[in-house]
Amino acid sequence: MEMPEKYVKANAMPRRDVLDIIEEFSPELSQIQDKCIDIGSGSGDITKDLLLPLLPHDVEVVGADISQAMVNYARKNNSKERLSYIVLDIEGKMPNEQIGQYDCVTSFYCLHWPYDLRYI
Numbered sequence: 427m428e429m430p431e432k433y434v435k436a437n438a439m440p441r442r443d444v445l446d447i448i449e450e451f452s453p454e455l456s457q458i459q460d461k462c463i464d465i466g467s468g469s470g471d472i473t474k475d476l477l478l479p480l481l482p483h484d485v486e487v488v489g490a491d492i493s494q495a496m497v498n499y500a501r502k503n504n505s506k507e508r509l510s511y512i513v514l515d516i517e518g519k520m521p522n523e524q525i526g527q528y529d530c531v532t533s534f535y536c537l538h539w540p541y542d543l544r545y546i
Contacts, residue, residue: 466536470500
């Protein structure tokens with residue numbers, strides 16, 4: 427999506443669904459350690475508002491999205507200590523500098539988009 431402002435205004439359903447998932451798995455989320463990547467973080471509001479508060483306070487989160495526009499929006503509007511954003515295409519091979527960097531992966535409303543799931 428190249429129109430983050432429109433996405434943010436229309437993402438009530440994903441927020442509700444992610445909140446349900448996060449509530450169900452909050453015991454597991456509270457056990458995450460070190461560094462987590464959130465694949466398909468989009469505008470970053472769900473990652474910042476719903477995911478980050480449930481994680482231990484020393485966990486670093488990297489939001490990843492294929493859209494440079496979304497990552498730019500997230501960096502501008504949803505950055506926070508322990509939370510950063512990168513552009514990442516999950517249909518391709520993980521860049522060498524990202525391999526082995528994460529202890530946990532989360533993804534909400536993303537894995538139905540890729541055509542080629544070989545590297546996921």
